[in-house]
Amino acid sequence: MTKGKRLALRKLILLLSALILAIGLNFVSFTSNAIAQANSSNSSLILIQSEIAGTEVFGSGVIVLTGRESCQAVTSYEAIKGASRITALASGYSPVPAKILRFAPDAxxxxxxIPIPALPAAKLGDSEVVKDGTPVAISYASPVLSGDVATSFGNGKRGGSVIDIINRPGGSVMRIKMSAPLQEDTSGAPVYLPNTNELIAISLSIEAASGHNDMRFAIPIAMASALSPNIRSSSDSIANIRVLDGEDAPVLEGGNNEGDRAEEGSPLVPIIVGVVVVAVLGGVAYFVLGGKKKKAVEPFSVLPILPEDMPMAFVTAEGSILPFTKDSVIVGRSESSDWCFPESSVSGRHARIRKSRDGSSYELEDLGSSYGTFIRGRRVGRSDVIHPGDIVRFGDVTQVKLLTRAESQAKNAINTAKLEEDGEE
Known part of the structure; x- marks a missing residue:
């Protein structure tokens, strides 16, 4: 082979090598982008661990805003409600303390x-395009524990479809039918459209679905825009919901936080001891000098006597008769409710109570309340029956009782005797 032919062959080999290399690089780039898009829901998922009244509680969250020094994540309020300590765990990182910026208890x-920079944020979708039958997927963090502390987490996924969308004051709630039963807790877990990986909702816990492991409720992501002006979804709808600052978040007692204990030698110790001593001496002096002992009034300890034409009625814990002059009443925090209870754990339209056809009982329907409705201490699903003597609780504190005339007459005599005895002490 002549020198010219060898040179031409060498050039051809180099050209073919460059062409093969370019094709390979393009293929790798295309594959990497496809994998990144497919795993976008995984990388924005975080595990949330909260200490609530001394108990470790786990939930999920999703990064929605990313920054150079920290990121912001959305989760369900129930996952961190009452927490004295919150930590977040992102894939590939150690646990870090998390801070509540804002919260919307009703929503x-x-x-x-989250004090971790540049975490990938989820792509926000339009929750208003979701209709009955829309396929969805829930991505939830499953903790891997070392003792009581999560050191990593697995990414669980479960498909499903939207059954219906329940309208309520300030927004709506999606009801999702799972493709298979799911025992794991999904509180705060992101809900995606599987074909686009767009975030469209935040899942609630299995308890919010009354323990049904084949169903979940979810809050549309459009409502999260009320938490921050920087959160933008494709939806133009902004829910009119009550938003509170993170510093106002309640903390349940019972935890073993280091911050909850006064250190030895702290100046708080003598102050606390002094207050206790003064309180004890004051109490002793009060009783020695003839002060009267007052007994705390238990709920429903004083009941009214129902008139003869009223075989049963709903009464408050203080003994007031609640009006029931039509076939059904709406219970809620809103002033337009038939029974208005201005408590923070009572939703605007919390529940509906209807008379049964035979008048022997009442039907209770929960209207998608945030803090739940309970009969005999058990949380109600969508509806349940109130029988005579039952105590119904709306949210955390508000209670009513279905009182019969016979019970009111029997107990009133006992209560009257007790009140007279207390007055003589």
């Missing part, structure tokens, strides 16, 4: 600050 959403 069951919370915005957390």
């Amino acid at each position: 069951n959403l919370a915005l957390l600050e």
Whole structure:
């Protein structure tokens, strides 16, 4: 082979090598982008661990805003409600303390600050395009524990479809039918459209679905725009919901936080001891000098006597008769409710109570309340029956009782005797 032919062959080999290399690089780039898009829901998922009244509680969250020094994540309020300590765990990182920036108790959403920079954020979708039958997927964090502390987490996924969308004051709630039973807790877990990986909702816990492991409720992501002006979804709808600052978040007692204990030698110790001593001496002096002992009034300890034409009625814990002059009443915090209870754990339209056809009982329907409705201490699903003597609780504190005339007459005599005895002491 002549020198010219060898040179031409060498050039051809180099050209073919460059062409093969370019094709390979393009293929790798295309594959990497496809994998990144497919795993976008995984990388924005975080595990949330909260200490609530001394108990470790686990939930999920999703990064929605990313920054150079920290990121922001959305989760359900129920996942961190009452927490004395919150930590977040992102894939590939150690646990870090998380801070509540804002929360919306009625909407069951919370915005957390995560001190990890440049975490990938989920792509927000339009929750208003979701209709009955829309396929969805829930991506939830399953903790891997070392003792009581999560050191990593697995990414669980479960498909499903939207059954219906329940309208309620300030927004709506999706009801999702799972493709298979799911025992794991999904509180705060992101809900995606599987074909686009767009975030469209935040899942609630299995307890919010009354323990049904084949169903979940979810809050549309459009409502999260109320937590921060920087959160933008494709939806133009902004829910009119009550948003509170993270510093106002309640903390349940019972935890073993280091911050909850006064250190030895702290100046708080003599102050606390002094207050206790003064209180004890004051109490002793009060009783020695003839002060009267007052007994705390238990709920429903004083009941009214129902008139003869009223075989049963609903009464408050203080003994007031609640009006029931039509076939059904609406219970809620809104002033337009038939029974208005201005408590923070009572939703605007919390529940509906209807008379049964035979008049022997009442039907209770929960209207998608945030904090639940309970009969005999058990949380109601969508509806349940109130029988005579039952105590119904709306949210955390508000209670009513279905009192019969016979019970009111029997107990009133006992209560009257007790009140007279207390007055003589």
